[in-house]
Amino acid sequence: MAQAVAHDQKEHAAGAAHGHGGHHPPTSLGVNTRKLGLWTFISSEAIFFTALISTYLVLKPRNLALGGPVPEDFLGITLTAILAFILLMSSLTMVLALNAVEHNDRRGTHLWLGATILLGLMFLGGQTYEFNKLWSEGFHTVTITKQDGKIEQIGVAEHHLEAELEHLHEEYPGAQIQQGPRKPVTWTTSIFGSTFFTLTGFHGTHVGIGVIWLSIVLAMSLRGAISSRNSLTVEMAGLYWHFVDLVWVAIFTLIYLI
Amino acid sequence: MATTAVPIPQVGERRWWHTAWEWITTVDHKRIGIMYIVTAIAFFVWGGIDALLIRIQLAQAENTFLSPQVYNELFTMHGTTMVFLAIMPLNAGLGNFIIPLMVGANDMAYPRLNALGFWLFLFGGIFLNSSYLIGHPPDAGWFAYAPLSANGGVMPKTNAMDFWVLGINILGVSSILGSINFIVTVFNLRAPGMKFNRMPLFVWAQLVVAFLVIFSFPSITVASVLLYFDRNFGTAFFLPERGGDPMLWQHLFWFFGHPEVYILILPAFGIISEIFPVFSRKPIFGYAFIAYSSVAIGFLGFTVWAHHMFSVGMGPWANAAFSATSLMISIPTGVKIFNWLATLWGGSLNFKTPLYYGVAFIFLFVIGGITGVMLALPPLDYQTTDTYFVVGHFHYVLFGGAIFAIFAGFYYWWPKMFGRMLSERLGIWQFWLMFIGMNLTFMPMHYLGMIGMPRRTWTYDSGLGFEFWNLMETIGALMIALSVSIFILNAILSRRNGEIAGNDPWDGHTLEWATTSPPPPHNFDSLPVIRTRRPVWDLKYGEAQHFTKPRDAKAAGSTDEEHTPPSIHLPPPSFYPIVLAFGLTMAAYGLLYSSVAFGPSLTAIIVGISIVFVAIAGLASEAARD
Numbered sequence: 001m002a003q004a005v006a007h008d009q010k011e012h013a014a015g016a017a018h019g020h021g022g023h024h025p026p027t028s029l030g031v032n033t034r035k036l037g038l039w040t041f042i043s044s045e046a047i048f049f050t051a052l053i054s055t056y057l058v059l060k061p062r063n064l065a066l067g068g069p070v071p072e073d074f075l076g077i078t079l080t081a082i083l084a085f086i087l088l089m090s091s092l093t094m095v096l097a098l099n100a101v102e103h104n105d106r107r108g109t110h111l112w113l114g115a116t117i118l119l120g121l122m123f124l125g126g127q128t129y130e131f132n133k134l135w136s137e138g139f140h141t142v143t144i145t146k147q148d149g150k151i152e153q154i155g156v157a158e159h160h161l162e163a164e165l166e167h168l169h170e171e172y173p174g175a176q177i178q179q180g181p182r183k184p185v186t187w188t189t190s191i192f193g194s195t196f197f198t199l200t201g202f203h204g205t206h207v208g209i210g211v212i213w214l215s216i217v218l219a220m221s222l223r224g225a226i227s228s229r230n231s232l233t234v235e236m237a238g239l240y241w242h243f244v245d246l247v248w249v250a251i252f253t254l255i256y257l258i
Numbered sequence: 259m260a261t262t263a264v265p266i267p268q269v270g271e272r273r274w275w276h277t278a279w280e281w282i283t284t285v286d287h288k289r290i291g292i293m294y295i296v297t298a299i300a301f302f303v304w305g306g307i308d309a310l311l312i313r314i315q316l317a318q319a320e321n322t323f324l325s326p327q328v329y330n331e332l333f334t335m336h337g338t339t340m341v342f343l344a345i346m347p348l349n350a351g352l353g354n355f356i357i358p359l360m361v362g363a364n365d366m367a368y369p370r371l372n373a374l375g376f377w378l379f380l381f382g383g384i385f386l387n388s389s390y391l392i393g394h395p396p397d398a399g400w401f402a403y404a405p406l407s408a409n410g411g412v413m414p415k416t417n418a419m420d421f422w423v424l425g426i427n428i429l430g431v432s433s434i435l436g437s438i439n440f441i442v443t444v445f446n447l448r449a450p451g452m453k454f455n456r457m458p459l460f461v462w463a464q465l466v467v468a469f470l471v472i473f474s475f476p477s478i479t480v481a482s483v484l485l486y487f488d489r490n491f492g493t494a495f496f497l498p499e500r501g502g503d504p505m506l507w508q509h510l511f512w513f514f515g516h517p518e519v520y521i522l523i524l525p526a527f528g529i530i531s532e533i534f535p536v537f538s539r540k541p542i543f544g545y546a547f548i549a550y551s552s553v554a555i556g557f558l559g560f561t562v563w564a565h566h567m568f569s570v571g572m573g574p575w576a577n578a579a580f581s582a583t584s585l586m587i588s589i590p591t592g593v594k595i596f597n598w599l600a601t602l603w604g605g606s607l608n609f610k611t612p613l614y615y616g617v618a619f620i621f622l623f624v625i626g627g628i629t630g631v632m633l634a635l636p637p638l639d640y641q642t643t644d645t646y647f648v649v650g651h652f653h654y655v656l657f658g659g660a661i662f663a664i665f666a667g668f669y670y671w672w673p674k675m676f677g678r679m680l681s682e683r684l685g686i687w688q689f690w691l692m693f694i695g696m697n698l699t700f701m702p703m704h705y706l707g708m709i710g711m712p713r714r715t716w717t718y719d720s721g722l723g724f725e726f727w728n729l730m731e732t733i734g735a736l737m738i739a740l741s742v743s744i745f746i747l748n749a750i751l752s753r754r755n756g757e758i759a760g761n762d763p764w765d766g767h768t769l770e771w772a773t774t775s776p777p778p779p780h781n782f783d784s785l786p787v788i789r790t791r792r793p794v795w796d797l798k799y800g801e802a803q804h805f806t807k808p809r810d811a812k813a814a815g816s817t818d819e820e821h822t823p824p825s826i827h828l829p830p831p832s833f834y835p836i837v838l839a840f841g842l843t844m845a846a847y848g849l850l851y852s853s854v855a856f857g858p859s860l861t862a863i864i865v866g867i868s869i870v871f872v873a874i875a876g877l878a879s880e881a882a883r884d
Contacts, residue, residue, distance in 0.1 A: 027446035033367050036446055040438045040472060048476035051510060055484065055495065058506055066501040188492040191501040198487065 067153025294351030305339030337400030362449025377839035382428030404496030451788030463528025526663030538605025611685035622658025647707025678756030695737025841869025
């Protein structure tokens with residue numbers, strides 16, 4: 001029985017060693033209580049984004065069947081690859097910021113936290129640019145009434161329109177081809193717009209919240225309120241930030257690449 | 259066994275607003291638990307009145323007591339209230355009060371977040387029910403099937419379902435925050451020696467429920483937010499004529515909705531697992547099997563959601579797969595039933611009110627479980643879907659199961675919460691009225707469903723053979739109402755003249771019985787050494803295993819109400835939780851009118867969110883000072 005007690009004490013000693021909170025008491029699991037709470041919250045957020053991504057993927061074929069815009073025409077891989085790179089770099093700077101805090105390197109902390117915030121803002125800027133481009137370019141719903149009476153609709157991007165119309169006339173000789181009016185790709189003009197803007201909008205909001213969070217941490221650090229004793233403050237913001245980056249990797253892969 | 263009956267010290271000039279302020283700013287898990295329970299009982303009565311009105315309407319054929327519209331509103335609000343505002347918070351309240359005591363902690367992991375969870379629950383409930391006064395109550399069913407709930411050009415547009423969408427989201431935030439708190443508390447704040455495999459089974463069940471909440475609620479959050487966009491901003495996620503998919507709503511809803519069933523019933527399993535060993539004076543039979551069955555039920559609960567959708571045309575393969583996974587759930591559930599029976603078997607039974615409810619729970623829950631197995635078979639489901647058979651089934655599970663277990667829990671833990679016993683005499687009266695009333699109300703529903711009575715329909719033609727049993731059901735519902743009134747009477751009488759309970763009235767074996775009734779603010783002056791699953795039993799009947807500190811010191815300390823050992827730090831009261839909940843609710847009212855009055859709506863949203871930010875900043879600075 002003495003053994004059991006000794007074992008319990010060992011568990012607690014381990015708890016104290018793992019926790020970064022400094023003055024916080026040891027925990028049964030050995031993980032800091034605040035950090036465990038954030039992990040739990042993040043696991044819930046993961047389901048939130050899974051549901052949004054699933055919504056996008058489930059409705060994708062319906063969008064095409066109704067003559068909605070074809071995502072590939074609008075979602076430039078180049079721009080979003082750059083955005084993905086920016087976010088991944090921001091994860092690196094985040095790690096460097098935490099490392100600087102743990103070594104009580106104040107200049108490094110400010111530098112890397114500032115860099116992370118800047119990269120986050122660059123990402124948001126890129127997203128704004130992309131949203132604006134989608135809206136300003138627009139698409140036409142082209143209705144093809146084939147000779148056998150079958151009707152098919154496709155959504156064609158503005159810059160593809162002439163080439164696509166020529167191509168359609170060649171592919172369906174004798175078919176009646178009508179082009180609809182130009183519509184911007186917005187939240188409401190097509191299912192693609194609804195799902196795309198909702199998903200990336202919620203992600204962008206999360207990035208925005210991350211930027212605010214990191215800015216508060218940076219402000220605290222500038223006032224000298226952050227040191228290796230409470231590096232947990234930085235680590236928590238970092239955990240959330242890495243999660244938001246990871247969600248972008250999933251969105252980039254499932255929405256842009258596939 | 260000296261116990262003080264008055265929980266709050268009587269200081270000279272003490273006015274009611276001092277007490278009110280104390281409760282509003284409290285971060286003590288015991289007070290928060292009591293607030294959860296009291297509020298949830300109020301909503302339980304409220305939802306019960308909905309049900310009584312429904313039953314009065316259905317008491318005779320071609321009745322015109324209610325209009326079809328009001329009938330739709332009542333069954334929607336009855337379902338929503340009972341699920342989100344009654345059973346869930348009753349479980350959350352019991353968990354809040356009991357879990358920290360059971361694992362030997364001084365409070366929850368995040369006391370302020372805990373208070374926030376309660377205020378969001380209260381404000382979310384008020385928000386939802388304010389639809390009666392300032393708008394239209396939700397009227398598309400608690401499952402809010404789109405496109406009906408999206409007003410797809412068929413129904414006159416009211417903001418009824420916006421109340422539902424926004425209310426559900428406030429309650430969702432409350433549930434997710436509460437569950438994070440439960441998970442971290444159970445993982446991190448267990449007393450030395452309280453290993454996972456020594457935790458009381460109620461704690462196990464609540465832990466699984468907390469995981470179910472954090473993994474299932476995001477799905478309804480997404481679904482309801484998309485529905486809100488469809489209703490107010492012109493998107494078409496669920497509107498088939500513009501390319502949306504009503505099936506998508508059903509999948510997203512039931513991916514939440516089915517785990518929700520286990521969120522409601524698993525705490526009941528936990529309560530029963532605590533009560534049976536105490537009242538049969540035997541250790542629980544098959545502790546590990548019961549604990550891991552909870553985990554198995556929780557896991558399988560995420561694989562069965564589409565059995566609510568057999569008749570929508572998913573095709574035979576999907577139906578067969580979801581049927582198979584649904585049937586699998588009966589295995590861990592059956593394991594539990596047999597373990598409980600084996601616990602009773604050969605025990606020296608102490609037939610008090612909690613055990614009455616416990617035994618009735620087994621009987622009623624098994625009936626609900628068997629009809630559940632029947633409904634898991636697509637051919638039978640085709641015949642009975644949207645009939646009263648289904649209504650009978652889930653009321654046996656949620657009333658016969660969850661509510662009976664919750665009453666068992668009330669009678670069992672009431673002495674610990676308030677220091678006084680509930681009356682056994684009234685308890686037994688209440689039990690028999692509720693048991694007979696419950697069976698009279700819900701058993702005939704199976705028969706009525708089988709002969710074709712549809713649910714969610716405001717009336718029925720005479721001459722179909724529905725009249726007699728519907729009248730009986732209404733009489734049964736009135737018996738349930740009487741029974742609930744007796745409970746409330748019992749609770750009020752107990753506060754005044756209830757028998758003083760003492761620390762351990764039931765000869766219990768879990769840690770909550772090692773402290774005073776009601777417990778002091780910091781719960782324990784000292785804890786028994788925990789070497790088994792029954793630490794308090796060991797203390798009373800074991801060998802020379804005693805408290806880590808001498809108990810005499812504790813007995814002396816308990817006369818002084820404000821006494822807190824210097825080593826225990828409790829966070830100070832905080833008013834930021836209620837402020838944050840207020841701000842969020844204000845923003846929700848803003849969102850309610852976003853498509854009608856844009857300016858005022860935007861103002862309310864901005865002011866509300868600003869209040870939320872100020873409150874978050876306040877909470878963060880308080881946390882930093884701890």
